[in-house]
Amino acid sequence: MPSVIERPNAGLAGPRPLWHGIMLVAGGAIGAGMFALPLVASGSWFVLSSLGLAFVCCITYLAAKLLLDVNVRYPEGSSFDTLISDILGPRYAMINNLSIAFIMFILMYAYITAGAGILERSMIAKLQILSFWPDDFEIARSFLSLVFASIAALFIALGASTVSRVSGILMLGMCASFIAANSGLVLSLEFSMLIKQADSSLKYLWAALPVFVTAFACAGLVPSLCEHYENKELDIKRALFLGLLLALLVYVVWLMSTLGHVSRESFLVVKSDGGGLNALVAALQTRTDSSAIKFSLVWFSNFAVITSFLGVGLGLVHFLRDRFDLDKQSHATLKAVLLAFAPPLIGSLIAPYGFVSAIAYAGVFVAFSFFIVPALMYKTMRRDAALTFSEKVSWYSVAGFGVLIIILKIAGLLSILPSYP
Numbered sequence: 001m002p003s004v005i006e007r008p009n010a011g012l013a014g015p016r017p018l019w020h021g022i023m024l025v026a027g028g029a030i031g032a033g034m035f036a037l038p039l040v041a042s043g044s045w046f047v048l049s050s051l052g053l054a055f056v057c058c059i060t061y062l063a064a065k066l067l068l069d070v071n072v073r074y075p076e077g078s079s080f081d082t083l084i085s086d087i088l089g090p091r092y093a094m095i096n097n098l099s100i101a102f103i104m105f106i107l108m109y110a111y112i113t114a115g116a117g118i119l120e121r122s123m124i125a126k127l128q129i130l131s132f133w134p135d136d137f138e139i140a141r142s143f144l145s146l147v148f149a150s151i152a153a154l155f156i157a158l159g160a161s162t163v164s165r166v167s168g169i170l171m172l173g174m175c176a177s178f179i180a181a182n183s184g185l186v187l188s189l190e191f192s193m194l195i196k197q198a199d200s201s202l203k204y205l206w207a208a209l210p211v212f213v214t215a216f217a218c219a220g221l222v223p224s225l226c227e228h229y230e231n232k233e234l235d236i237k238r239a240l241f242l243g244l245l246l247a248l249l250v251y252v253v254w255l256m257s258t259l260g261h262v263s264r265e266s267f268l269v270v271k272s273d274g275g276g277l278n279a280l281v282a283a284l285q286t287r288t289d290s291s292a293i294k295f296s297l298v299w300f301s302n303f304a305v306i307t308s309f310l311g312v313g314l315g316l317v318h319f320l321r322d323r324f325d326l327d328k329q330s331h332a333t334l335k336a337v338l339l340a341f342a343p344p345l346i347g348s349l350i351a352p353y354g355f356v357s358a359i360a361y362a363g364v365f366v367a368f369s370f371f372i373v374p375a376l377m378y379k380t381m382r383r384d385a386a387l388t389f390s391e392k393v394s395w396y397s398v399a400g401f402g403v404l405i406i407i408l409k410i411a412g413l414l415s416i417l418p419s420y421p
Helices: 018-029 032-041 045-071 080-087 090-120 123-127 137-157 160-188 191-195 202-214 219-228 233-259 266-272 277-285 291-323 332-350 355-381 389-413
Strands: none
Touching: 018 219, 018 233, 032 045, 032 090, 032 202, 032 233, 032 266, 032 277, 032 291, 032 355, 045 080, 045 191, 045 202, 045 219, 045 233, 045 355, 045 389, 080 090, 080 219, 080 355, 090 137, 090 277, 090 291, 090 332, 090 355, 137 160, 137 291, 137 332, 160 233, 160 291, 191 233, 202 355, 202 389, 219 233, 219 355, 233 277, 266 277, 277 291, 291 332, 355 389
């Protein structure tokens, strides 16, 4: 039986504002991965995709609540790794660490490919004003991936304080450009496009779920919320619920803006152009005459990718330093940065257009680490206590959904599951 402590009383510190936790949850969920949502939602379209996102949001909240029930029985500040090691054992902890590492590496790869797209559409890339600019397009794309990854690695090597300052500025820019772009797009969207459903579109929703899962991947923030709110369950539940609700609202607005302007058939063109961030932004820009909206769309995509990339990159560097005890070695930061950036960079050079596919693969590992593992910990922790009906429903829903996501991704790889485009 895992060693736990009694639920501690509230600490002596003053009450923490609820909006802190809401922003932490919403900020942890919302990122550059939202640019994959319209493409995978183009089969099931707006209504079904919005319902699918709402369903995933609810299951994510249930998973976070299961993890919270476990976490509050441990001292404030106990990490995700500590919980798993104590409850499920070191073997599960090792497997989960590998899973989280894969999530980070896959997202790093996705953001490097997206970052190359940012540079690709810049004036330097388009006008080819550099004399050494390669004529071969694939070589040019690889060069851009290398440049983008190198610049980001330099910032991360400078330390967390530098990344924090830069990310704060980028977050403000992302919020401002998102509001500017989407307010204009929503006001000019065609509602008939949103409610028009294609035949048999429900079958495409299943293939979209592994990507939808990554849109709410914030269960790992529960230990941080427990520390921030001193294990006060009600405050943590409110922060989780409202933070996830805010993320869902942002995603629905984003789907309205995109699916209300770009036709279902046009997403075939987006996919043929690589299916990445560049192609989607270009498709949206062709649907508006407003230069302000076009400008805001470009900068929103830029801010979103760079902010997400710096956040994941910094987390991965810290993860590697801890796992390999690099702090005991000389040049620890340099070694960690090289370990963090080399594999995804090599992947981006081999497959430069894998943004959407990478997000979907990340969903498989998210299903394991943030759905199946919390469910197993909860079940192990409560094995001597009779579960109420609602607790049983929550447990079976979370565990079953995690298994379903993995099955759906395998079915997609085997071409059993239809996808659009």
